[in-house]
Amino acid sequence: MAKKILMCGNEVLAEAAIIAGCRFYAGYPITPQNELPAYMSKRMPEVGGIFIQAESEISAINMVFGASLRGARAMTSSSSPGISLKQEGISYLAGCELPALIVNIMRGGPGLGNIAPSQSDYFQATRGGGHGDYRQIVLAPASLQEIADLTMLSFDLADKYRTPVMILGDGILGQMMEPVELASRLETQDSRQKKDWILDGCKGRKPRIIRSLLLGKGELEELNNRLQRRYKEIKDKEVRCEILYGDDSDVMLVAYGTTSRICSNVVKDLRARGKKVGLVRPVSLWPFPEKQLKELAERVKSFLVVEMSCGQMIEDVKLSIECKRPVHFYGRSGGEVPAEDEIIREVEKIA
Template identity: 60%
Template sequence: MTRRLMKGNEAIGAAALAAGCRYFFGYPITPQTELPEYLARRLPEAGGVFLQAESEIAAINMVYGAAAAGARVMTSSSSPGISLKTEGISYLAAAELPCVIVNIMRGGPGLGGIQPAQSDYFQATKGGGHGDYRIIVLAPASVQEIIDLTRLAFELADLYRNPVMILGDGLLGQMMEAVEFNEEDDKGNRPIPKTWATTGCKGRKKNIINSLYLDPAELEQHNLHLQEKYREIVQKEQRAEEYLTRDAEIITVAFGTAARIVKEAVVSARARGIKVGLLRPITLWPFPENALKRSLQRARAILTVEMNAGQMVEDVKLAVEGKVPVYFYGRTGGILPDSRTVLKEIQRVGGYDYEDSLSKAESLVGG
C-alpha cells in the first residue's frame, strides 16, 4: 500500500489507468485540465491512446467509437464542456455503451467562472441530453474517494453497459490530500468479456451498435428494456454515507465539497446539544432515497445544503414525500457555504435559540 499526496484531478487519471482505462479523448477547460495533462503523459507509457480532440463534441463521439469496440474509455470536461457533450452522451446511453465521463464543475450559467460549484446537478441526474435515458452519477467528497469511485465507475459502466459520470467540483479537482493508492487492488478490476462489441465478425454474427430505430414499436421495446435496466440500478446501486443520523432530529443532506463543510457544522451543533446528522449521497443517480427514508423515523426537519440555487433539494423533497418539512440553504457563483452559517441554519430550522445552544455547548466543555 502506497501513501502519497495527490491532486484530485491527477488522482482520477491515476485511478483510471489502474482500472484498465487505455483510451482518453477530451478537450481542455479549467478547472479539470490537470486530468488530461496527467493522462497525456501517462497513457502512452501504459500502451494507451490520449487524443486532444478539436472540440468537446468530437471528443464524446470518439468515446462512442472506442466504447463500441469494447475498450475502457474516459473523457472529462467542466460544466459548459459537458453541455456540448450531452448529445453524444444520449447516444452512448441509447446504444448501451460503457464509458466514464468526468465533470469537474465550475460556476455558471453560461461561461460563469472557474470557481467551484454544484450547479450541474440537474444536468447530470436528469439527463442533460434528449430522450428517456439515465446515467449513473457518483459524487466524491475527498481525493481518496475520487480514487475509489473512479475504480467503481469503470466496474459499474461495464456491469450495466451504461455511461457513468463522476461529478466533482473545482475545489475537489484542485485540492491535494494524502491518499492510499495500491495498484494491486485493481488486478481483478479488468474489462469483462464484451461479446457485443464491434471487434470484427470472426466467424460469428455481426454485432451492430446503433441508437436509431425507425420502427416505433421496436423503439418502444428498446425503451422498455432500458427502463427495466434503470429500475435494477435504482434497486441495487444506491449509496450514501450516514453520519450521526440514527438519533438525529434534524437531517442535513449535502454532497461533495458542501458535505465536508456541513459535517463540520454538524459536529459544532452536536456540541451544543442539537441532535443533527448528515446524509451524504454518494450516488446522485440513483438518489439514495432508501437511506433518507430510514432517517425519517426520528427526524422532524431536513436541511439541504448545496453550492447552487437549489437542485438536489427537489430529489430530497420527492424522497421525503411531505412527511417532514424540507429547507434549503445554498451559495452560488463559486462561493462556498461556511460552517458557521450552516450551523445557524440548523438552529433556525430546528427552532433552537442561538444563545441557549451556546450555553449548552459551554456547559459540556466546562465553560
C-alpha cells in the same frame, strides 16, 4: 497497504482510471479540470493507451463512443460548459447501451460562468442532460480517496450495466490535495474479453450492429423497456450513501461532495454543543438514496439541504420523503463556497 501519496484530485482521478484499465482518453481543455488531461497526456503513452486532445468537447465524447463500441474502457472529462456540449453524445451512448466514464469537475454557471467550484449541474447530471428517456449513474466523491475508489467502481458499473457513468466533482475536489492510497487492481486488467457485444471484426461470426436509430415498429419501445428494466435494477442495487447520527437527530443536513465535507464539520461542532444534528451524504446521486431518506423522515423533525447551487438536490430530497417533513435550504452560487458558520446559523434558525 499502499503508500500514501499527495496528488491533486484531477490527477488522482486520472491515475485511478488507468489502474482500472482505462486505455482511452479524449478531451478538450477547460479549467478547473486541466490537470486531468495533462496527467493523461503523460501517462497514457507509458501504459500503451491513447490520449487525444480533440478539437472540441463534442468530438471528444464521440471518440469515446467509438472506443467504447470497440470494447475499450474509455473516458472523457470536462467542466460545466464543456459537459453541456457533450450531452448529445451521452444520449447516444445511452441509446446504444455503451459504457463510458464522463467526469464533470463543476464550475460556476450558467453560461461560461466562472472557474470557481460549484454544484449547479446536479439537474443536468441526474435528469439525463440530453434528450430521450435515459439515465446515467452519477457518483459524487467527497474526498480524494473516494475519487480514486469511485473512479475504479465507475468502470465496473459502466461495463456491468452497459451505461454511461458520470463522476460529479467540483473545482475544490479537482484542485485540492490530501493524502490518498492508490491500490492496484488486477482483476480489471482486460475487461474486453468479457464483452460479447463489441464490434471487433466479424470474421467467423454473425455481424453485429450498434445503433440508436430504431425505425421499425416497436423497436424503440423495446429498447426503452430494456433500459428501464436495467435502471430499475440499478436503483435496487447501486444506491450508495453515508449517514451520520441517523438514530437521534432532530435536524438532518443533506449534502454531497465538497459541501458534505463542510457539513460534517458543522455536525461535529453542533454535536459538541449538544445539538442533535446529523448528515446524509448521498454518494450516488442517481440512483438517489430515496429509501434511506424516507426512513429518516419517520424520526427526524426537519431536513436542511446544503448545496453550492440555488437549490437542485433539494427536489430529490422532497420527492424521497414525500414532503412529510419541512425541507429547508441553504445554498451559495456563482462559485462561492458556504462557510461552516453560515450553515450553523441556518441550523440554529430551524432548531
